Amino acid sequence: MSELAGAPIVEVHDLVREYRMGNETVAALKGVSFTVRQGEYAAIVGPSGCGKSTLLNLIGVIDRPTRGTVSIAGERVDQLGDARATDFRLRRIGFVFQRFYLMPALSARENIELPLAEAGVKKSARRDRAMTLLEYVGLARRERHRPSQLSGGEQQRVAIARALANSPSLLLADEPTGELDARTGAEMIALFARLNGDGTTIVVVTHDEVLARATKRVIHMRDGSIVDHGTAG
Ligand SMILES: Nc1ncnc2c1ncn2[C@@H]1O[C@H](COP(=O)(O)OP(=O)(O)OP(=O)(O)O)[C@@H](O)[C@H]1O
Numbered sequence: 323m324s325e326l327a328g329a330p331i332v333e334v335h336d337l338v339r340e341y342r343m344g345n346e347t348v349a350a351l352k353g354v355s356f357t358v359r360q361g362e363y364a365a366i367v368g369p370s371g372c373g374k375s376t377l378l379n380l381i382g383v384i385d386r387p388t389r390g391t392v393s394i395a396g397e398r399v400d401q402l403g404d405a406r407a408t409d410f411r412l413r414r415i416g417f418v419f420q421r422f423y424l425m426p427a428l429s430a431r432e433n434i435e436l437p438l439a440e441a442g443v444k445k446s447a448r449r450d451r452a453m454t455l456l457e458y459v460g461l462a463r464r465e466r467h468r469p470s471q472l473s474g475g476e477q478q479r480v481a482i483a484r485a486l487a488n489s490p491s492l493l494l495a496d497e498p499t500g501e502l503d504a505r506t507g508a509e510m511i512a513l514f515a516r517l518n519g520d521g522t523t524i525v526v527v528t529h530d531e532v533l534a535r536a537t538k539r540v541i542h543m544r545d546g547s548i549v550d551h552g553t554a555g
Pocket residue numbers: 341342343348349350368369370371372373374375376377
């Protein structure tokens with residue numbers, strides 16, 4: 323890929339997220355600003371409770387901030403209503419979670435087809451796209467397996483394929499290697515590197531130093547703030 327990062331994909335400005343707990347207010351984010359450009363591969367690291375998942379959920383339009391702005395691919399998303407947020411997420415963002423969250427009754431292929439169906443893609447095109455993605459993550463021969471019939475690493479690869487189904491502008495992952503052993507984690511890290519090499523912009527939250535080292539930029543958080551923006555590159 324080119325050394326020059328492209329247009330801004332994520333623009334976060336003065337982001338504050340407070341949680342009300344009875345009379346107390348927990349400030350999970352205390353005014354965070356940063357930019358991620360097209361083609362970047364960035365890790366967000368920091369101690370437990372410093373606000374990493376809170377920040378990722380705001381970028382992923384899963385949550386809304388108390389104050390501040392989030393723009394994804396030039397579009398303000400911090401004040402979207404539920405229906406528009408869901409639609410935006412479906413079309414523009416792929417999200418991968420530590421615990422995979424696959425549908426247990428559906429096969430690998432059907433799990434990948436789900437977001438395509440929600441986006442209105444026709445049945446035969448859905449099947450073709452799902453098979454292409456299964457091949458991309460090395461699981462073409464696991465098409466009919468249900469999640470319980472797959473290893474942890476295979477389930478995570480299905481979850482990544484599902485996240486990529488609608489060709490998102492941005493892939494977000496929260497502790498994607500958190501449930502995996504070292505060898506399976508290494509396969510996941512190789513897959514992310516290949517994805518980024520093929521042009522996908524990736525932001526990953528992780529405690530995994532091996533994964534963080536494999537990215538091109540490490541953003542350090544502490545106590546609700548970014549303390550080091552890392553070097554984009
Ligand atoms: N729904 C909630 N209500 C109240 N407080 C919350 C809520 N979600 C998170 N918090 C608090 O906000 C802070 C940041 O939480 P967050 O989940 O973003 O941390 P994290 O950096 O992802 O931690 P970890 O590495 O353990 O996953 C924590 O102090 C947490 O207790």
